[in-house]
Amino acid sequence: MSFRTPLGRARGLGSAKRGTGHWLAQRITAVALIPLSLWFVISVMIYLRADYGTVLNWMHSPVVAVLLVLLVATLYYHAYLGLQTVIEDYVHDEWLKVSTLVLLKFIYILLAAAGIFAVLRVAFGG
Amino acid sequence: MASDNRPLSPHLGIYRWQISMTMSILHRLTGIWLSLGSLALIYWLIAAASGPDIYAVAQTLLGSWIGQVLMWTWAFSLFYHLCNGIRHLFWDAGRGFEIRTFYITGYSVWIISCALTVVAILFAYTHGSHP
Numbered sequence: 694m695s696f697r698t699p700l701g702r703a704r705g706l707g708s709a710k711r712g713t714g715h716w717l718a719q720r721i722t723a724v725a726l727i728p729l730s731l732w733f734v735i736s737v738m739i740y741l742r743a744d745y746g747t748v749l750n751w752m753h754s755p756v757v758a759v760l761l762v763l764l765v766a767t768l769y770y771h772a773y774l775g776l777q778t779v780i781e782d783y784v785h786d787e788w789l790k791v792s793t794l795v796l797l798k799f800i801y802i803l804l805a806a807a808g809i810f811a812v813l814r815v816a817f818g819g
Numbered sequence: 820m821a822s823d824n825r826p827l828s829p830h831l832g833i834y835r836w837q838i839s840m841t842m843s844i845l846h847r848l849t850g851i852w853l854s855l856g857s858l859a860l861i862y863w864l865i866a867a868a869s870g871p872d873i874y875a876v877a878q879t880l881l882g883s884w885i886g887q888v889l890m891w892t893w894a895f896s897l898f899y900h901l902c903n904g905i906r907h908l909f910w911d912a913g914r915g916f917e918i919r920t921f922y923i924t925g926y927s928v929w930i931i932s933c934a935l936t937v938v939a940i941l942f943a944y945t946h947g948s949h950p
Contacts, residue, residue: 703825720911726901727901730901734897741882741943742878745874752867769857772850775851775854776851776854779850779851804858807861808865811861811867818868
């Protein structure tokens, strides 16, 4: 039996480390995604069923290419931060948690790189 | 590890159900669902970069009935996560915690995200370019 207060027992068990950075990054990417995702949804509604030439023409525009790169990068960063929180909340086995997070990070960086490469390939292609 | 002995907050089971619980878990679920939807975005971009034949396959898949249903669930998820996310940003700024404001913004999120989904569907089927 311990006579220490809950605060006293929690104190010194480890700092928040980089929690503030994570929290801020999640909010800043969220703010950036407000205009980016709205722009993307409107674009999808317009171009999803257009013919290939129209879509390619749209993606050739420097403004569209830059916005698509920003969308993919910001979206995957935000999605990683969010899923990281979910995994940390529900996966309690330390080994499973860490390996899931590392695997998720690899997959997300791969997907983001592939998406950005696809955008650049169209943008710089003939 | 010593950090396993940290005091815990009360568990979910002791609370009466409130709409805020559904809204909170739905924020997570829509986030998870959207992160799966991002695969469709990457697939679409890669298909566009891979030539007309592969793009045509992607268009057929995304245009199939199951593709369309998925798209509208992602559209709703995005609008919900966006609207409720803005609500979260106001909370982060220390605003919107009054019970009355909390319920008004909560129901507004439902109404606005449903309305935006319906508008998006109507717009896509009436104004979107067709093959």
